[in-house]
Amino acid sequence: xxxxxxxxxxxxxxxxxxxxxxxxxxxxxxxxxxxxxxxxxxxxxxxxxxxxxxxxxxxxxxxxxxxxxxxxxxxxxxxxxxxxxxxxxxxxxxxxxxxxxxxxxxxxxxxxxxxxxxxxxxxxxxxxxxxxxxxxxxxxxxxxxxxxxxxxxxxxxxxxxxxxxxx
Numbered sequence: 523x524x525x526x527x528x529x530x531x532x533x534x535x536x537x538x539x540x541x542x543x544x545x546x547x548x549x550x551x552x553x554x555x556x557x558x559x560x561x562x563x564x565x566x567x568x569x570x571x572x573x574x575x576x577x578x579x580x581x582x583x584x585x586x587x588x589x590x591x592x593x594x595x596x597x598x599x600x601x602x603x604x605x606x607x608x609x610x611x612x613x614x615x616x617x618x619x620x621x622x623x624x625x626x627x628x629x630x631x632x633x634x635x636x637x638x639x640x641x642x643x644x645x646x647x648x649x650x651x652x653x654x655x656x657x658x659x660x661x662x663x664x665x666x667x668x669x670x671x672x673x674x675x676x677x678x679x680x681x682x683x684x685x686x687x688x689x
Contacts, residue, residue, distance in 0.1 A: 556589035563588055566662040567604045567655035573630035574603055574654060576622070583622075587614045593636055595622070600659035605636060611649035613638040621645070629654065 554562070576583075577597060584596035590610045596602040614620070617638035624634055635648040 560588045560592055563604050567657045570653045570655050573628050576627045602657040602659055604655045604657050605651050606653045607649040608652040613647040
């Protein structure tokens with residue numbers, strides 16, 4: 523019997539911060555596109571697995587939408603799964619909550635789905651999971667660290683027009 527997991531699933535704090543830092547802190551070029559963000563996650567994901575076991579005692583997971591094609595879930599701060607969908611899933615971009623179907627805690631591709639819920643708890647849509655890949659959050663964090671590093675510049679070394687603080 524399939525069960526819905528997680529009325530308490532919520533958006534990711536640590537993974538979102540990692541991703542936000544990776545995307546926003548790169549001062550030498552434009553922010554990454556959705557496809558580029560997904561590519562970074564794919565680069566740090568392992569080989570596809572048929573399923574994974576949810577720790578039902580945890581009660582909730584952090585999650586990060588990666589465009590309308592994928593979702594990263596984070597059962598722990600540095601270990602997660604990249605769930606890619608069979609078809610595009612635009613509802614994931616605005617969903618305040620998600621549920622993941624499973625059978626006795628086992629999430630399997632392509633049997634299970636990610637279900638988007640409204641703020642009131644109504645299921646608005648569901649997207650079938652096509653592939654599951656484990657993500658090494660530590661390697662993802664380390665790989666994007668350089669994007670978040672900033673230089674300290676002595677203001678006295680700058681031309682006068684750049685040395686004045688912005689209003």
